[in-house]
Amino acid sequence: xxxxxxxxLEEVSNAEYKYGFYTDIEMDQAPPGxxxxxxxxxxxxxxxxxxxxxxxxxxxxxxxxxxxPDWAHVEYPPINYQDLIYYSAPRKRPKYDSLDEVDPELxxxxxxxxxxxxxxxxxxxxxxxAVMDSVSVGSxxxxxxxxxxxxxxxxxxxxxxxxxxxxxxMGSVVPYTDNFFAALNSAxxxxxxxxxxxxxxRCPLELxxxxxxxxxxxxxxxxxxxxxxxxSYVSYxxxxxxPIRDENQLHAAxxxxxxxxxxxxxxxxxxxxxxxxxxxKGGVYxxxxxxxxxxxxxxKISWTQVETGSAITWKYPSLILQGDNSVGEFxxxxxxxxxxxxxxxxxxxxxxxxxxxxxxxxxxSGGQSNxxxxxxxxxxxxxxxxxxxxxxxxxxxxxxxxAHTFPYIDVGNRSSIVEHEATTSKxxxxxxxxxxxxxxDMEGAIGLIVNGYAKDVLSKLPMEFAVxxxxxxxxxxxxxxx
Amino acid sequence: xxxxxxxxxxxxxxxxxxxLNLEVKEGEVHAIMGPNGSGKSTLASVIAGREVFDVDQGExxxxxxxxxxxxxxxRAREGLFLGFQYPVEIPGVSIANFMRTAINEKRKYxxxxxxxxxxxxxxxxxxxxxxxxxxKLTNRSVNEGFSGGEKKKNExxxxxxxxxxxAILDETDSGLDIDALKVxxxxxxxxxxxxxxxxVITHYQRLLDYIVPDFVHVLLDGRIIKSxxxxxxxxxxxxxxxxxxxxxxxxxx
Numbered sequence: 001x002x003x004x005x006x007x008x009l010e011e012v013s014n015a016e017y018k019y020g021f022y023t024d025i026e027m028d029q030a031p032p033g034x035x036x037x038x039x040x041x042x043x044x045x046x047x048x049x050x051x052x053x054x055x056x057x058x059x060x061x062x063x064x065x066x067x068x069p070d071w072a073h074v075e076y077p078p079i080n081y082q083d084l085i086y087y088s089a090p091r092k093r094p095k096y097d098s099l100d101e102v103d104p105e106l107x108x109x110x111x112x113x114x115x116x117x118x119x120x121x122x123x124x125x126x127x128x129x130a131v132m133d134s135v136s137v138g139s140x141x142x143x144x145x146x147x148x149x150x151x152x153x154x155x156x157x158x159x160x161x162x163x164x165x166x167x168x169x170m171g172s173v174v175p176y177t178d179n180f181f182a183a184l185n186s187a188x189x190x191x192x193x194x195x196x197x198x199x200x201x202r203c204p205l206e207l208x209x210x211x212x213x214x215x216x217x218x219x220x221x222x223x224x225x226x227x228x229x230x231x232s233y234v235s236y237x238x239x240x241x242x243p244i245r246d247e248n249q250l251h252a253a254x255x256x257x258x259x260x261x262x263x264x265x266x267x268x269x270x271x272x273x274x275x276x277x278x279x280x281k282g283g284v285y286x287x288x289x290x291x292x293x294x295x296x297x298x299x300k301i302s303w304t305q306v307e308t309g310s311a312i313t314w315k316y317p318s319l320i321l322q323g324d325n326s327v328g329e330f331x332x333x334x335x336x337x338x339x340x341x342x343x344x345x346x347x348x349x350x351x352x353x354x355x356x357x358x359x360x361x362x363x364x365s366g367g368q369s370n371x372x373x374x375x376x377x378x379x380x381x382x383x384x385x386x387x388x389x390x391x392x393x394x395x396x397x398x399x400x401x402x403a404h405t406f407p408y409i410d411v412g413n414r415s416s417i418v419e420h421e422a423t424t425s426k427x428x429x430x431x432x433x434x435x436x437x438x439x440x441d442m443e444g445a446i447g448l449i450v451n452g453y454a455k456d457v458l459s460k461l462p463m464e465f466a467v468x469x470x471x472x473x474x475x476x477x478x479x480x481x482x
Numbered sequence: 483x484x485x486x487x488x489x490x491x492x493x494x495x496x497x498x499x500x501x502l503n504l505e506v507k508e509g510e511v512h513a514i515m516g517p518n519g520s521g522k523s524t525l526a527s528v529i530a531g532r533e534v535f536d537v538d539q540g541e542x543x544x545x546x547x548x549x550x551x552x553x554x555x556x557r558a559r560e561g562l563f564l565g566f567q568y569p570v571e572i573p574g575v576s577i578a579n580f581m582r583t584a585i586n587e588k589r590k591y592x593x594x595x596x597x598x599x600x601x602x603x604x605x606x607x608x609x610x611x612x613x614x615x616x617x618k619l620t621n622r623s624v625n626e627g628f629s630g631g632e633k634k635k636n637e638x639x640x641x642x643x644x645x646x647x648x649a650i651l652d653e654t655d656s657g658l659d660i661d662a663l664k665v666x667x668x669x670x671x672x673x674x675x676x677x678x679x680x681x682v683i684t685h686y687q688r689l690l691d692y693i694v695p696d697f698v699h700v701l702l703d704g705r706i707i708k709s710x711x712x713x714x715x716x717x718x719x720x721x722x723x724x725x726x727x728x729x730x731x732x733x734x735x
Binding site: 428429430431433434435436437438439440441442444448449451452453454455456 | 530531532534553554555558559563564566568569570571572573574575579580581583584587588591623640644
C-alpha cells in the first residue's frame with residue numbers, strides 16, 4: 001500500500017513539471033530578492049492606496065531587525081530570503097483544455113476524496129466550461145451575500161473598495177511587529193480574503209465552497225481579515241482537502257479575526273499542502289500566524305483545524321478573550337507521516353471576566369514524523385472566574401515517530417480555573433486485527449481507528465468538509481504502520 | 483468446509499499446537515474443550531489469520547482453498563468469523579459505522595454494490611431483534627465502556643450481521659451470567675443453518691446445555707486427544723480433565 005501511495009504522491013508532485021508550467025504560464029513576476037524596491041513594485045502592481053505602501057515599508061524595516069525564530073520543535077535548512085520571488089501575478093490561462101490531459105493518478109486522488117468534477121477541474125487547472133464555471137457559481141454567492149450586506153472579496157479588491165475598513169482593522173490583531181513571519185507577510189503579502197459581516201446579520205451562507213473554488217492560486221503570502229460586527233454570525237471555511245502542489249516552498253500567511261459584542265465567528269481550515277517526498281524533500285513550509293480577538297462582551301470565536309500536509313507546520317491559531325463572558329474554542333487534528341514535522345497548538349489569552357476557553361488537540365503521528373502540541377493558557381489579573389479546559393491527545397502509529405506536548409499555563413488571579421489533560425496512546429495490533437478479521441483491510445482499519453480517535457474534532461467541521469476530511473485522514477496515513 | 487491436517491504451531495520457538503487434525507463440515511457444530519493453556523485460542527487465532535504465530539507444519543484448507551494463501555481480511559470476506567475472547571475497544575467508531583464498513587468491504591470483494599443506508603439500517607434492526615440486543619448499543623463506540631456481557635452480545639450481533647459460513651466462537655461464554663449466556667446461545671442457535679458451521683471453544687460444559695454440538699473434541703497440550711458427541715462433554719464435566727489424561731495414557735499403553 002505504501003508503494004502505491006508514494007506513487008500517487010510522486011505523480012502529484014511531478015504533475016506540474018511534467019506538463020511544464022514554465023512553458024505556458026504567463027509569469028508576471030518580480031525579480032528574486034527582497035528590497036524596498038520589491039515592496040514598492042508589489043504595491044504599485046496592485047495599485048494600492050498610500051497607507052498600504054507605508055504599512056508594508058514599516059513592516060519591512062522592522063523585519064530586517066528580526067531574527068528567524070528557532071524555538072519550535074522542527075528542523076530545516078536555513079532559508080535564503082533573497083532567493084525567493086515575492087510577486088507573481090496569478091495565472092490567466094488554464095493549463096489544460098480538458099481533464100483527459102491531467103495525470104490520471106492525480107484524478108484518482110481527487111476521486112478518493114470525493115471532490116465534485118467541476119472542482120476537480122478547478123484544482124487541476126483545467127479550463128471550465130461556460131455553463132458550470134466558477135464565475136457563475138461565484139456571482140450567485142455574491143448576490144446572496146450582497147443582499148445581506150455581507151462583504152466577501154479578495155484582499156486586493158477590498159483595498160480598492162473598502163480602504164477604510166482595511167485601514168481600521170488590518171494589523172489590529174496581528175501587528176507587523178508580532179513575529180518574524182508576520183513582519184515578512186505584512187511587508188510582501190500577495191493577496192487573500194476579506195469578510196465583513198454587518199451588525200446583527202447572520203451570514204446566510206457557509207463561506208466555504210465559494211472560497212475553495214476561488215482560492216486555488218492565492219500565492220504564498222496570504223492575508224485574511226474577518227470582521228464580525230455586533231450580534232453577527234459567520235462560519236468560514238478555508239483550505240482544501242485536495243493535495244496542493246505549489247512551487248513556493250515557504251508559506252507565511254496571516255489570519256486576523258475580530259468579533260465584536262455578541263458576535264460569533266466559526267473558522268475552520270483543512271490544510272493539505274504538499275508534504276514533500278518520503279525523505280521530506282521539497283515539501284511546503286507552512287509558517288502561519290492566526291489570531292482572533294473577542295473584542296466585546298459575549299463574543300465567541302472558534303478555530304477548527306485539520307492539518308495533514310506540509311513538510312513543516314508552524315501554526316498556533318490563538319484567541320484574545322477581551323470582552324467579558326467571551327468564549328474561545330480550539331479544535332485541532334494534526335497528522336504527520338513520513339518525515340513531516342508539525343509544531344502546532346494555540347494560545348488562549350483571557351483578559352475579560354468570566355471568559356471561557358476549550359482546547360481539544362489530537363495529534364497523530366506515523367512514519368518517522370514529529371508532532372508537537374504547544375499551547376499557552378494565560379489568565380490576566382482582571383480575568384476573574386476565567387475557565388479553561390485543555391485536552392491534548394497523541395496517537396502514535398509506529399515506533400519511529402514522535403509526539404510531544406508543551407503546555408504553558410500562566411494564571412494571574414485566584415478565581416481562574418485551568419484544567420489540562422493529556423494522553424498518549426498507540427494504535428494496537430489487537431485493534432488492527434479486530435478490523436482485519438471483520439474483512440476491513442489494513443488501510444481501512446487505520447482510517448477507521450484514526451477517524452474514531454479524531455471524531456470530537458471532525459464533528460466540529462461543516463458537514464461537507466467533515467466527510468472529505470475523514471477520507472483525507474485515511475489517505476494521509478496510508479502506509480504509516482510498519 | 484474446514485480441514486486441518488497435522489497442524490504444528492509455535493510462538494517465539496515455543497510449540498503450542500503439536501500435530502492437530504480436525505474436519506468440520508457444513509451444518510455441523512463442533513465444540514472444542516480443554517483446560518487453560520491447551521492451545522484453544524491459538525488454534526482460533528491461526529485459523530483467523532493472526533500473524534504472531536509461526537505455523538511450522540501442516541495444512542488448513544477452508545472452502546477448498548489453502549487458508550495460508552489468504553490474508554486475514556480475505557478469510558473474513560470469504561465468510562470466516564471469529565468471535566473474540568477479549569473484544570477490543572475502538573473509541574469513536576460506532577458499531578453501526580464499523581459494521582457498515584465491514585459489510586461493504588465484503589460486498590466489494592464479492593463484486594456487489596455497497597449497501598445503501600436504508601438497506602443497512604433495515605438489516606441492522608432485523609439482526610438486533612434476532613439476537614436480542616439493546617437497540618441503543620449500535621450507536622455506541624465499538625466495545626467502549628461495554629460490560630463483559632455487552633461485549634460478547636456485540637460479537638454475536640456482528641456475527642448475525644456478517645452471516646458467516648464458518649464461525650469460531652472463542653470462549654464466548656466466559657464471564658457471562660446465565661441470562662447473557664442464554665442470549666448468546668440463542669443467537670448462535672438462530673443463526674445455525676444447513677450450509678454454515680460453528681466451532682464453539684469453551685472451558686465449561688455449561689454453554690453446551692444451550693448450544694448442542696454434533697461433536698465434542700478435547701484439546702490437551704496441543705493435540706485433540708479425544709472426540710465424541712455431547713455425552714463426552716458431560717462426562718468431562720463430571721470427571722474433570724485428569725480423567726481424560728489418565729484414560730488416554732492407558733490407551734497409549
